[in-house]
Structures are given as C-alpha cells and as structure tokens.
Amino acid sequence: MKRLAILGASGHGKVVADAALCAGWDEVCFFDDAWPRLSGNGPWPVVGAFAEMLRRRGPAFDAAVVAIGHNETRLAKMAALADAGIPLATVVHPSAVISQYARLGEGCVAFAGTVVNVGAEVGDGCILNTGATVDHDCRLDEGVHVSPGANLAGGVVLGAGSWVGIGASVRQGVTIGRNVMVGAGAAVVSNIPDNVTVVGVPARVLRVGGEPDRG
Template identity: 40%
Template structure:
C-alpha cells in the first residue's frame, strides 16, 4: 500500500545524516510526534535524533507493528546503501507496515506526477508533469525531475542533480550532486553518475561515469 505521510505512527529506519533530514521534514509536516527511529548501531539506542527516540535496531519492526505503528520510511542514503535499503524496505512491507511517501513542504510535485511507495521528495526538489517515481526513491534537496521522466526503485537523485525531460533511470542508480542528464537518455540499473557530470549519451547498467561530457571510468559491480 502507498500512503503519503499522514496521521499514523511512523518508524524511521536508520539514524545517520539522511535520517536527520527526514526527521527535520517530519517536524515541519507535524508528523514527528509519536515517531521512533531504529538503527543497528547499539550505542545510539536510548538516545534521540532531533527529538525522535532511537529505540533499538530493526529487529524491533515486528513488535512495533504489534504496538500500533503502521508506517515506515527507510532513512538511509549514501552511494553504497542500495542493497541495504531494499532489504529493509522489503522486510518492513512483509511485516505489514506501509511505506509512507514524504513530500517536504518546500518541494513542488506536479498533480500528474506519480510518487511510489516510500519515495522521499526533499526541500526544493521539483517533480514535473507526468513524471513517475518508483518505490523507495530519494529525490534529494534541490533535485529536478522534469516532465515524463521515469525513476526506478531504490534510486537516489542527489542534491541539485537535474534529469531533463523524458529521462529513464533504472533501479538502484545514483545520480551524483549537481549532475545533469540530458533529455530522453536512459541510465541502466545500478549505474553511478559522478558529481557534476554532464551525461549526453545513454549509460549502460553498472557503469560508473564522470566528467564533462561524462565518460565511463569503471563498473559499479564486483
């Protein structure tokens, strides 16, 4: 099920830098009250993240579900977090939790755009007409997703990155800070586009590209 962040009790999974950004957004949306945070780092347990209690690790997901929590957000960013984010997302859904959709109040989302379960649209991000955003996607601060774009599950569009009209982004793709993807291009699954790159041709799966214009420098896989 898909639900924009509403009135249900919510779990943030992760307590790092990206989690702080989401916690701040929850405060702005009036959704911080009653929310809790889970993180695998034991020395964080019993502390707080911007006022949200860190109550334990993700092994508590099932018990929190039984205590009346019904929504979650995977609060893990970073270029190497794709597999972990997918595993945590799937586990929470299997336990009957609902992936919320977070829209920062300073973001702009077209009425014809589609936001997938667990997607996060942060401050000053723009999602334009007829764009489709997959589940568990991060559209970070100031990113632009232009008309008719498609962004695959688990991908991360970093701050100030821009996808021109008609771009298709595969699954578990990282588009680096300030990168530009020119119109109607395709970026394959698990590809990485370096910060500041300008992509003028399609990028194959698992390629790592950087520079202006962007060129392949290695593969993202093993």
C-alpha cells in the same frame, strides 16, 4: 496522533525526520542496529534495532520509512517491512513541488526544494534529495537516488538502484541503466549501460562493475 518510525539514524535520517514533521507527522522515532549504543539522532530517540521495529506496530507507530542511503539495502529493508505488514510512508517536504500528474511510489522521500513535473513516474523507495529536479515524463525505477541539486531533463529514464551525484545533470531523453553511479557534477549527454560509474563533462565511464564509490 500520527507517528512515523524511521529506520536509519544517520544524517540522512535527520533530514527525513525534519521533512516528515514539516509535512504533518506529529512524532518520529528511529530504529537502528547501532542501538542501544546509539540512543538518539539529533533531538529524536533511537528506540530499538531493526528486529524490534519488525515486532512493533499498531500503537507504537502508524507507518515506517527507510532512511538508508545505500540503494540495495534500502529496498531490502523496505521489502522486510512490507512482509511484516508494516505500511510504508512516502515523505514529501511541503516546499517540494510535485505535479498532480506525477507519481511517487511507496517509501519515497522528496526533500525541500524538489521539483517533479507532469508525467514523471518515480518508483518505490526513491530519494529525491534537496533541490533535485525531475522534469516531465521522466521514469525512475525503484531505489534510485537523485542527489542534492541534480537535474534530470524531460524524458530521462533511470534504471533501478542508480545514483545521480550532487550537482550532476542528465540531458533530455537519455537512458541510464541499472546500478549506475553518476559522479558529482557530471553531465550525462548519451545513454549509459548497466553497472558502471561515469564521471566528467561530458560523462565517461570510469569503472565497470563492482560497488560504486558513493562517498
């Protein structure tokens, strides 16, 4: 019996749970700091807060995954789980196509319809959302989120903590810095520096610094 613990009882968490069960996990449960007010997430139970998750291991669950959309928070929670000696799972939906010559780091999730091609390297704690594509030789640093239907052409580099919005596209060979927000439907055709939000076709800088509005 393989049991997976999921931190974050949200809509995103539901998709992680569904993907995990499709991928062969036998049972999932959620932990969330809204417990005990929040006792369930769809058909799955919420059994405790994060502090309780750190205390429970062994027969309670075999591994854990963090289903929190905010990139910085997700990485921080992953680090706390690792420090507590809790193994981090990588969840790949069976309909995702991941090249045998690509690499997914610890704590990643790859949802239905995702494609990751040969030579791509995906860092720890990344989210490859429904129908996202990551083409050959891309490099995604830790904590990146590629949203549903977003497309990265070959050789794209994404810095740690960056977010590519739904339906956005990035041209071949482009480098995007750390903590960048690429807006929904944007087309990135040139390099982007750290800590900015870009929108539009072609993408242009909307905002510099601060926490990006991720909707």
